[in-house]
Amino acid sequence: xxxxxxxxxxxxxxxxxxxxxxxxxxxxxxxxxxxxxxxxxxxxxxxxxxxxxxxxxxxxxxxxxxxxxxxxxxxxxxxxxxxxxxxxxxxxxxxxxxxxxxxxxxxxxxxxxxxxxxxxxxxxxxxxxxxxxxxxxxxxxxxxxxxxxxxxxxxxxxxxxxxxxxxxxxxxxxxxxxxxxxxxxxxxxxxxxxxxxxxxxxxxxxxxxxxxxxxxxxxxxxxxxxxxxxxxxxxxxxxxxxxxxxxxxxxxxxxxxxxxxxxxxxxxxxxxxxxxxxxxxxxxxxxxxxxxxxxxxxxxxxxxxxxxxxxxxxxxxxxxxxxxxxxxxxxxxxxxxxxxxxxxxxxxxxxxxxxxxxxxxxxxxxxxxxxxxxxxxx
Ligand SMILES: Cc1ncc(COP(=O)(O)O)c(C=O)c1O
Numbered sequence: 001x002x003x004x005x006x007x008x009x010x011x012x013x014x015x016x017x018x019x020x021x022x023x024x025x026x027x028x029x030x031x032x033x034x035x036x037x038x039x040x041x042x043x044x045x046x047x048x049x050x051x052x053x054x055x056x057x058x059x060x061x062x063x064x065x066x067x068x069x070x071x072x073x074x075x076x077x078x079x080x081x082x083x084x085x086x087x088x089x090x091x092x093x094x095x096x097x098x099x100x101x102x103x104x105x106x107x108x109x110x111x112x113x114x115x116x117x118x119x120x121x122x123x124x125x126x127x128x129x130x131x132x133x134x135x136x137x138x139x140x141x142x143x144x145x146x147x148x149x150x151x152x153x154x155x156x157x158x159x160x161x162x163x164x165x166x167x168x169x170x171x172x173x174x175x176x177x178x179x180x181x182x183x184x185x186x187x188x189x190x191x192x193x194x195x196x197x198x199x200x201x202x203x204x205x206x207x208x209x210x211x212x213x214x215x216x217x218x219x220x221x222x223x224x225x226x227x228x229x230x231x232x233x234x235x236x237x238x239x240x241x242x243x244x245x246x247x248x249x250x251x252x253x254x255x256x257x258x259x260x261x262x263x264x265x266x267x268x269x270x271x272x273x274x275x276x277x278x279x280x281x282x283x284x285x286x287x288x289x290x291x292x293x294x295x296x297x298x299x300x301x302x303x304x305x306x307x308x309x310x311x312x313x314x315x316x317x318x319x320x321x322x323x324x325x326x327x328x329x330x331x332x333x334x335x336x337x338x339x340x341x342x343x344x345x346x347x348x349x350x351x352x353x354x355x356x357x358x359x360x361x362x363x364x365x366x367x368x369x370x371x372x373x374x375x376x377x378x
Contacts, residue, residue, distance in 0.1 A: 001306070001353065002022040002024075002261075004025075004378055005020050005022050005378070008020055008376065014376060015374065016287075017265065017286050017292075018264070018376060019262055019355065019356070019360050019376070020262060020263055020264075020376045021049070021262035021356050021376070022262070022378060023377055023378065025260060025261035026058070026257060026261045026356075027057055027058075027061060029261065030061055033227055033256060035231075036228050037231045039249055040212070040234075040250060041064050041249070041251075042063055042064060043063075043064040043211075044058050044065050045066045045252045045254030045257075046065055046066065046075065047068045047072065047254060047358075048254025048257065048357040049258040049262075049357055050075050050361065051360065051377055052075070055076055055081065059076075059080045060080075063085075064085040064087070065085060065086045066254075067086055067087065067088055067106075069097065070094075070101055073100075073106060082105075083104050087109070087110070088109045088110065089173075090110065091112040091116060093109070095119055095122075095123055098120060101124070102127060107127060108127065108129070108130065109124055109127050110129075110130055110131075110173060111129055111130075112132040112148060112150045112158075114158060114161065117158055117162055117165065121162075121165035121166060124167075126167065128168045129162050129167045130170050130172055131150065131162075131169075131172055131173070133174045133196070134174075135175070135176060135185065135192065136176070137177030137185065138184075139180055139184070139185060140180045140185070140215065141177075141180075141181065141217075141300050142178035142179045144175050144177050152195065159205055160203055160205065163205055170207065170208060171247065171250075172193045172196060172197075172211065173210075173211030173212075173213060174193065174213055175213035175214060175215060176189055177215055178214060178255055179218070179300075180215035180217055181217050181222075182225070183225065183230055183234075184233075186215075186237065187234075190238060190241055194241035197242075208247055209248040209249075210248070210249055211250040211252065212249065212251050213252050214251065214252045214254050215255075216230055216251075216253050218259040219354065220304060222302075254357055255357040255358065257357075259355070259356045259358075261356040262355050263351050263353050263355055263356075264292070264293075264355040265350075266351075266352060267285070267286045268283060268284070268285060268345065268346050268347065268348045268349075269285060269286050270283075271345060271346060279317060279318055280319065280320055281317060281320075281340075281344075282319070282321075283320070283322070283340060283344065284324055285322070285324065285350065286324050288322060288324055288325060288331075289329060289332060290323060290325055290330055290364040290370075291363055291370060291373055292363035293323070293332055293352070293362075294359075295362075296332040299334070299336045301358075302333070302336050303352040303354065305340065305351070305353070306350065307340060307341055307344060307350045308349065309344060309348075310341065314342065315342050316340055318337070319333075319338050321333045321334075321338055321340075324368070324370065325368040325370065326368055327367075359373070360375050
């Protein structure tokens with residue numbers, strides 16, 4: 001928790017559940033990534049948290065933006081971003097969205113299939129396009145590998161076809177999976193990209209850009225390597241494979257920029273036991289899977305949880321942690337060995353830390369009648 005968030009919570013005592021984000025911390029994280037990878041342009045992945053105060057702060061810092069939809073593009077424009085600094089990074093786009101983005105001046109589009117390429121040629125003629133490669137997501141706590149990207153051979157053919165269709169075959173992208181805890185997948189993916197650069201150069205196509213995607217991790221329950229480790233590993237792999245002739249480099253961080261800047265404050269609604277002697281208590285919070293904590297699916301993202309009892313060093317015991325709705329899937333953690341203070345009671349406040357990314361936009365509109373998650377940007 002940042003000092004600014006602590007002060008806000010103490011003074012305002014906001015109704016729960018709520019997300020509180022320290023926008024200065026967002027700026028600091030942007031700066032840390034820029035320092036770790038000074039040669040890369042940063043395209044903030046808007047999907048991680050599209051709140052206007054975040055987008056306008058990043059715009060002021062000179063950030064570029066990776067948008068997943070025409071709606072996200074419009075949010076960036078409203079926040080003052082120039083269209084020329086936006087990439088339409090989703091490989092799955094409606095024709096109407098491509099047209100609107102192109103008309104707004106968005107210069108760059110992702111694809112990973114022949115049909116999408118045809119849609120781009122027809123509706124964004126002459127645009128810069130980059131093909132997303134299928135890469136290993138080993139080590140990612142929130143993998144993305146099965147749904148996106150294509151093989152090297154197919155990507156080669158598609159880039160040749162892009163040129164035939166009058167598009168600008170600009171570069172290649174990959175995503176090593178979100179909350180990627182190791183540097184090796186970036187290094188391996190850069191090797192694959194470099195092979196394709198060479199292949200395509202032989203076909204007369206000189207690619208200019210490598211998009212290294214997002215994936216940079218934050219500390220939830222477990223320690224992760226620092227951003228400087230990722231910067232060093234990436235630059236080492238880039239120079240190993242491209243020598244002094246480095247292409248333009250792009251990164252699309254989402255989680256790394258905003259997760260650590262926010263926390264969710266929640267109230268304990270109920271603490272119960274299945275049988276008086278059962279050591280496991282069920283702790284029901286006023287936020288759950290449908291209130292925004294969607295990434296607890298499969299217990300994949302394991303948030304740190306702080307309570308007012310922690311400071312006293314009170315005894316803890318095993319817990320399962322669930323949300324407030326009448327849905328059996330609304331369980332966050334049952335197998336992840338969470339422990340909370342034995343003193344915890346209904347009415348107590350708990351903080352779910354580093355929840356600034358991939359929470360606010362996942363919150364349901366009115367499931368079981370609960371209002372969408374309140375948000376405070378300070
Ligand atoms: C195309 C693309 N770029 C960037 C990101 C952001 O990834 P992360 O939040 O892991 O940095 C995502 C996440 O889904 C993505 O799909």
